[in-house]
Amino acid sequence: MPASYAYLGPEGTFTEVALRTLPETATRELVPMVSVPAALDAVRGGEAEAAFVPIENSVEGGITTTLDELVAGEPLMIYREVLLSITFALLVRPGTKLSEIKTVTAHPAAQPQVRIWMKNNLPDVIWESAASNADGARLVQEGRYDAAFAGEFAAQKYGLEPLETGIHDAENAQTRFVLVGKPARPAAPTGADKTSVVVWQRDDHPGALLELLQEFAVRGVNLMLLQSRPTGEGIGNYCFAIDAEGHIADRRVGEALMGLKRRCPQVRFLGSYPRAEVDAQDVRAPGAGTSDGEFAAASDWLARCQDGRF
Numbered sequence: 001m002p003a004s005y006a007y008l009g010p011e012g013t014f015t016e017v018a019l020r021t022l023p024e025t026a027t028r029e030l031v032p033m034v035s036v037p038a039a040l041d042a043v044r045g046g047e048a049e050a051a052f053v054p055i056e057n058s059v060e061g062g063i064t065t066t067l068d069e070l071v072a073g074e075p076l077m078i079y080r081e082v083l084l085s086i087t088f089a090l091l092v093r094p095g096t097k098l099s100e101i102k103t104v105t106a107h108p109a110a111q112p113q114v115r116i117w118m119k120n121n122l123p124d125v126i127w128e129s130a131a132s133n134a135d136g137a138r139l140v141q142e143g144r145y146d147a148a149f150a151g152e153f154a155a156q157k158y159g160l161e162p163l164e165t166g167i168h169d170a171e172n173a174q175t176r177f178v179l180v181g182k183p184a185r186p187a188a189p190t191g192a193d194k195t196s197v198v199v200w201q202r203d204d205h206p207g208a209l210l211e212l213l214q215e216f217a218v219r220g221v222n223l224m225l226l227q228s229r230p231t232g233e234g235i236g237n238y239c240f241a242i243d244a245e246g247h248i249a250d251r252r253v254g255e256a257l258m259g260l261k262r263r264c265p266q267v268r269f270l271g272s273y274p275r276a277e278v279d280a281q282d283v284r285a286p287g288a289g290t291s292d293g294e295f296a297a298a299s300d301w302l303a304r305c306q307d308g309r310f
């Protein structure tokens with residue numbers, strides 16, 4: 001297996017900064033790709049061991065290209081997640097003044113994070129989307145646009161200067177990135193893990209979503225993300241991406257997933273991996289009847305009843 005990680009490039013993306021926080025990158029070749037699908041296809045095609053891509057931000061929610069890629073096509077699995085706090089710099093070619101900026105570019109996920117700042121400081125500029133924030137910086141270097149929102153660290157790489165730094169409409173804006181590889185045995189539980197799945201509903205009926213959610217609720221599994229995505233099969237047809245607290249090796253999570261599997265025509269397991277938040281811990285305390293020990297004790301009791309040994 002090639003020891004390389006593909007990531008959303010070019011060099012100088014927030015994705016690259018987040019990726020370099022993983023200790024194993026010291027021994028991997030990091031290969032910038034032009035898009036999220038290209039990075040994931042490098043894994044599917046066996047050219048890269050894993051791909052590192054943005055998946056969610058705290059301002060606007062899911063990065064739909066990434067979710068849609070994980071929902072469809074050859075199955076992939078999330079191995080790790082990384083959270084990065086994000087503020088933007090407005091990068092320009094040296095000497096450009098704020099009043100001279102007519103066009104600005106960045107990744108589409110950047111726009112909701114700088115909208116208010118733009119309204120107040122660049123009310124009449126034209127926004128164009130770039131493949132990534134660093135790609136936007138590269139396009140400014142080439143003279144295609146006047147300015148780019150990107151990480152301040154991208155300025156030097158593309159011969160630009162930051163006209164303004166620390167731009168963020170929302171305090172504590174964070175982006176979540178995931179390391180994705182081919183399906184494999186998930187890493188052992190750490191005690192603060194997350195499990196990602198995508199579920200498709202059997203049919204359209206009242207309470208259908210509630211039935212899915214109950215599989216988690218009755219087993220005391222806290223949910224961390226619920227996002228509907230169109231299946232592409234007509235208006236009203238959705239699948240749901242769900243992140244749940246816990247590991248597939250935890251009894252309560254395993255049983256919730258089995259409940260989904262019994263109810264739904266398709267369930268795609270996307271992985272169990274350590275949660276990136278500092279001080280992450282499960283919301284549900286032991287003693288609520290949902291720990292592995294309590295599940296095991298209940299199974300023993302059932303077996304004894306079935307055996308007439310109660």
Ligand SMILES: O=C(O)C(=O)Cc1ccccc1
Pocket residue numbers: 008012013014015016054057086107109110131132133134175
């Ligand atoms: O990594 C980047 O630079 C990207 O283009 C993705 C992105 C977009 C918005 C915030 C963080 C990461």
